[in-house]
Amino acid sequence: MALILRICKRSTKTLTCQRSRQVRLLSNDVVTQFQNLLGESNVSIAETTRQHHGQDESPFPGAMPDVVVSPKNTEQVSSVAKICYERKLPMIPYGTGTGLEGGVCAVKGGVCLDLSQMEESIDVNMSDLDATVTASITRIALNNYLHDTGLWFPIDPGADASLCGMVATSASGTTAVRYGTMRENVINLEVVLADGSILHTAGKGLHPRKTAAGYNLTNLFVGSEGTLGIITKATLRLYSIPEKMSATCSFPSTEDAINSVEQILLYNVPIVRIEFLDESAVDACNKYSHLDHPVQPMIFLEFYGSKAEIESQVDIVEEVISSQNGTELKWAKTTEEHSKLWKARHNALYAAKALRPGSKAKITDVAVPISKLAEILTKTKEEIKKEDLLCCIVGHVGDGNFHCLVMHDPSNQQELEKIEAFSSKLAIFAQDLGGTCTGEHGIGLGKMKLLEREVGNTGMSVMKSIKKALDPHNLLNPGHTVEIKLSEIVLSQS
Ligand SMILES: Cc1cc2c(cc1C)N(C[C@H](O)[C@H](O)[C@H](O)COP(=O)(O)OP(=O)(O)OC[C@H]1O[C@@H](n3cnc4c(N)ncnc43)[C@H](O)[C@@H]1O)c1[nH]c(=O)[nH]c(=O)c1N2
Ligand SMILES: CC(C)CC(=O)C(=O)O
Numbered sequence: 001m002a003l004i005l006r007i008c009k010r011s012t013k014t015l016t017c018q019r020s021r022q023v024r025l026l027s028n029d030v031v032t033q034f035q036n037l038l039g040e041s042n043v044s045i046a047e048t049t050r051q052h053h054g055q056d057e058s059p060f061p062g063a064m065p066d067v068v069v070s071p072k073n074t075e076q077v078s079s080v081a082k083i084c085y086e087r088k089l090p091m092i093p094y095g096t097g098t099g100l101e102g103g104v105c106a107v108k109g110g111v112c113l114d115l116s117q118m119e120e121s122i123d124v125n126m127s128d129l130d131a132t133v134t135a136s137i138t139r140i141a142l143n144n145y146l147h148d149t150g151l152w153f154p155i156d157p158g159a160d161a162s163l164c165g166m167v168a169t170s171a172s173g174t175t176a177v178r179y180g181t182m183r184e185n186v187i188n189l190e191v192v193l194a195d196g197s198i199l200h201t202a203g204k205g206l207h208p209r210k211t212a213a214g215y216n217l218t219n220l221f222v223g224s225e226g227t228l229g230i231i232t233k234a235t236l237r238l239y240s241i242p243e244k245m246s247a248t249c250s251f252p253s254t255e256d257a258i259n260s261v262e263q264i265l266l267y268n269v270p271i272v273r274i275e276f277l278d279e280s281a282v283d284a285c286n287k288y289s290h291l292d293h294p295v296q297p298m299i300f301l302e303f304y305g306s307k308a309e310i311e312s313q314v315d316i317v318e319e320v321i322s323s324q325n326g327t328e329l330k331w332a333k334t335t336e337e338h339s340k341l342w343k344a345r346h347n348a349l350y351a352a353k354a355l356r357p358g359s360k361a362k363i364t365d366v367a368v369p370i371s372k373l374a375e376i377l378t379k380t381k382e383e384i385k386k387e388d389l390l391c392c393i394v395g396h397v398g399d400g401n402f403h404c405l406v407m408h409d410p411s412n413q414q415e416l417e418k419i420e421a422f423s424s425k426l427a428i429f430a431q432d433l434g435g436t437c438t439g440e441h442g443i444g445l446g447k448m449k450l451l452e453r454e455v456g457n458t459g460m461s462v463m464k465s466i467k468k469a470l471d472p473h474n475l476l477n478p479g480h481t482v483e484i485k486l487s488e489i490v491l492s493q494s
C-alpha cells in the first residue's frame with residue numbers, strides 16, 4: 001500500500017508542473033522508432049507544434065504532449081499504438097482541436113496522434129444514404145464533396161470539426177432537434193485499440209441501417225473522448241438536402257420565448273433549428289456580426305420542406321408566437337441573409353469574447369428535459385444577476401440544451417473561483433431537474449466529479465470496468481472523462 005501511495009503522489013506532481021515540464025517522457029530512441037515508421041517529417045518534438053496540439057478552444061491552460069506524430073493510415077495508427085502500448089506511453093488522439101473541454105490537453109504528456117494528416121477518403125453509398133470517411137475529413141469537407149449529389153450530413157456544431165472528433169465528443173449543435181446527435185447518426189466505426197488491434201464496431205465493411213447484433217460497440221465509442229480507442233474511420237448516415245427558410249422572432253421575456261419553443265415542439269412542427277439567444281447574446285451578435293435585432297430575448301428558426309409544407313409549419317408557429325407576445329417573424333429573404341444569420345449564431349463565442357477584449361469565456365453546456373427549460377433559465381438568470389457576471393446565453397433549446405458564456409480574466413483568481421462555482425451550481429441545478437451536466441461538449445478535464453454525481457457509484461464502476469477492459473494501463477487520453485487511478489491499475493495487476 002505504501003508503494004502505491006508513493007506512486008500516486010509522484011503522478012500528481014507531474015500533473016501540476018505540466019506546463020513547465022522540461023524533461024520529456026520519451027527517450028530519443030522512441031522518437032527514432034516513430035521516425036523510422038512514419039518518416040521524419042511526420043514526427044515533431046518542436047515546442048510550437050507540441051503547444052498547438054496540447055490546446056483546444058476551451059479556456060483550460062494547454063498541456064503539451066512530448067511528441068506529435070502524424071500517421072497516414074490505419075496501419076500506421078495501429079503501429080504507433082503498439083509502440084506506445086509496449087512502452088506504456090500515453091496516447092492522445094487529435095482531430096482539429098475545436099473541442100471545448102480540454103480534450104486534447106496532454107495532462108500526462110505522451111504521444112499526440114494528429115489524425116488530420118491521414119489520407120483523405122470519402123466513400124459514398126448514394127442509394128444507401130451513407131458515407132465512410134477517414135479521420136482527417138471534416139464536416140465541411142464532407143458536405144462540400146457531397147454538394148452535387150443532393151445529399152448532406154446535417155450534424156452541425158458550427159466549428160469545422162473532424163467527423164471522427166465529432167464522434168469522439170458525441171457532438172451535435174443547431175440541427176439536433178430534427179436529425180439527432182452523432183449518437184443517432186453513426187452506423188459503424190473503425191477503431192484502433194490501446195494495444196494496436198483494429199476493431200470494426202459493427203463488423204468489417206458492414207453498413208446496415210439497423211442492427212440488434214450484440215452489445216452496441218459503436219455507441220460505446222461515441223462520446224468516449226479518446227479514452228477507449230482511436231477512431232480512424234466512421235460510417236455515417238446521410239440525408240437529402242431540403243429546401244430551407246429561416247426567420248427570427250423577439251420576445252419581451254425569456255419565459256415567453258421558451259414557452260413558444262415548448263409549444264412548437266408539442267404541436268410536432270418538424271422544425272430543423274430553433275435557437276435561443278438572450279438579450280446579452282443578441283447585443284453581442286449585433287455588434288460582432290453587424291445585425292440590428294432588438295436587444296431582447298430571441299429565437300432563430302429554420303424550416304425545411306416544400307413551399308406548402310413550410311407554409312403549414314409557419315401557420316402554427318405564427319399562432320404560437322403571437323400567443324406568447326412574440327414579434328412577427330422576420331424572414332431572411334436572400335441566401336446571403338440566411339448565411340449571415342446562421343454565421344452570426346455560430347460566431348456567438350467570438351461575439352461574446354469581443355464584449356470584453358482579452359477575456360476568456362467559461363462555457364457551460366447543461367441540458368434538461370424541455371418541461372424544465374424555463375425554470376432552469378429563470379434560475380440561471382437570477383444567479384447571473386446575483387453574481388454580477390458578464391454572460392451571454394445561447395441555446396439549442398429544442399433539445400433543452402443551452403450554454404452560458406461567462407467572460408472573465410483568467411489571471412484573476414477570485415473571478416475564476418466565482419465562475420467555477422457558478423458553472424458547478426448550474427450543472428447541479430440541471431441534474432436535479434432530471435438533466436445532464438453536458439448536452440454535447442463532453443466531460444473532458446473539468447466535469448469528472450459531475451459525471452460521478454450524474455451516473456452514481458454503480459454507473460461509475462461500470463464505466464471504469466469498461467475503461468479497464470479496453471485500456472488496462474490507462475494509456476488512452478489519461479486524465480480525461482473516466483479516469484482509472486494508478487492505484488487501481490497496480491491493485492488490479494497484483
Ligand atoms: C465556435 C465553436 C462552436 C462550437 C464548438 C466549438 C467551437 C470552437 N463545438 C465543439 C467542437 O466542435 C466539438 O467538440 C468537436 O466534436 C470536436 O472535434 P475535433 O475534431 O476538433 O476534436 P478535438 O481534436 O478537439 O478533440 C476532442 C476530443 O476528442 C478526441 N478525439 C478527436 N479525434 C479523435 C479520434 N479520431 N479518435 C478518438 N478520439 C478523438 C480528443 O482526444 C479529445 O478528447 C461544438 N460542439 C457541439 O457539440 N455543439 C456545438 O454547438 C459546438 N459549437
Ligand atoms: C462556445 C459555445 C457556445 C459553442 C456552442 O456549443 C454553440 O455555439 O452552440
Ligand SMILES: [Mn+2]
Nearest residue numbers: 173396403440
Ligand atoms: Mn452548442
